[in-house]
Amino acid sequence: ALCLSKLKLKPSKAPFVIALSIGSFFAFIFVSQIYGEIESLDNKIPAKMQIEALDEIGEFLDYATTWFLKLYRDEKLKEKDLLAKSKHYKKAIEKLRKGLSKNLPASTQAFIDGRKDNYIKNGLPKAIAEQLALLPVLNTACDIIRIADEEKQDVATVARVYFGLNEAFSFVWLRDEARGLEPESRYESDTLKGLTDRLYGTQARLTKRIVAETCNTKKCPKDPVGEWITHGNGSVQTILDAVKNMKDSEQVDFAMLTSIEIRLAQLG
Incomplete structure (x- = not known):
C-alpha cells in the first residue's frame, strides 16, 4: 500500500502488477523454495540468523516489486x-546471472x-547461503537490463560498468x-531505506552516463569506469578519497553516508 501511494498508481491496477512483479522474481531465483527451506530450519539454526535470512528475502522482493511498479508508471x-x-527481463536476468563470475570485480566477489561464509558459519546450508549471498547483486539486475535496452548495449557490457562503479565507489x-x-x-x-534506494538510483544513473560517454562506439574500452575517472574532473577523485576514508574509519553513521550519497548523486 505504501508503494502504491508513493507511486500514485490506481488501486484497480495494483493486484495484477504486484503479482506479476513478485511472480517474475519467484520464477527466476526460486525464492519461494529458499524461503520454505529457511523456515524448515526452526530450532536448527540460531533464531537471529533465521530471521535475518528471511528479512533479506523480504527486502529483495520489496525492492524488485517497487522497481517493476516504477517501470509500469x-x-x-x-x-x-x-x-x-x-x-524479457527474466531471460536477460538469467543471462546476466550465468555471466556474473566474469563481470564481478574482485571487491564485489569478496563481499x-x-x-x-557468514551464513554458513551461522548454520545455513551451503546452497541456501550461496543464493542469499547473491541477493544484493541480483537486486541490481533490472537496472542493468534497462540501461542496456536504452543504450542499445549488451547486458554484459553494462554489467561491467555497473559493477566497475562498485569497485571504484563501493556502492x-x-x-x-x-x-x-x-x-x-x-x-x-x-529514512535509511530511502538512503539505500537513492544509492541504487545513483549507481544506475552513473552507469548510464558512463556507458553513453565511453561506449558510444562498437567496442567499449577495457576499463570504461577507469577511463571515465581518469578523464573526469577533480571532484571524482575527491569523492573516491572520501569513500576510502569512510571505509578506514572505526564507525560509520547516517550523516557520513548521507554526505557521500549527495556527492555521488551530483556525478550522475
Whole structure:
C-alpha cells in the first residue's frame, strides 16, 4: 500500500502488477523454495540468523516489486506490455546471472564470499547461503537490463560498468552500511531505506552516463569506469578519497553516508 501511494498508481491496477512483479522474481531465483527451506530450519539454526535470512528475502522482493511498479508508471505500460517486459527481463536476468563470475570485480566477489561464509558459519546450508549471498547483486539486475535496452548495449557490457562503479565507489558496501545502522524510530527506518534506494538510483544513473560517454562506439574500452575517472574532473577523485576514508574509519553513521550519497548523486 505504501508503494502504491508513493507511486500514485490506481488501486484497480495494483493486484495484477504486484503479482506479476513478485511472480517474475519467484520464477527466476526460486525464492519461494529458499524461503520454505529457511523456515524448515526452526530450532536448527540460531533464531537471529533465521530471521535475518528471511528479512533479506523480504527486502529483495520489496525492492524488485517497487522497481517493476516504477517501470509500469514511468513507461505508462499497459498490462500486456508489462507481461512482455517481465519475460524479457527474466531471460536477460538469467543471462546476466550465468555471466556474473566474469563481470564481478574482485571487491564485489569478496563481499559476496564474505556474506556466504557468514551464513554458513551461522548454520545455513551451503546452497541456501550461496543464493542469499547473491541477493544484493541480483537486486541490481533490472537496472542493468534497462540501461542496456536504452543504450542499445549488451547486458554484459553494462554489467561491467555497473559493477566497475562498485569497485571504484563501493556502492554495495555503502548500502550494506546503511542497512546495518540501527534506527531509533520508524522515521529513521524509512529514512535509511530511502538512503539505500537513492544509492541504487545513483549507481544506475552513473552507469548510464558512463556507458553513453565511453561506449558510444562498437567496442567499449577495457576499463570504461577507469577511463571515465581518469578523464573526469577533480571532484571524482575527491569523492573516491572520501569513500576510502569512510571505509578506514572505526564507525560509520547516517550523516557520513548521507554526505557521500549527495556527492555521488551530483556525478550522475
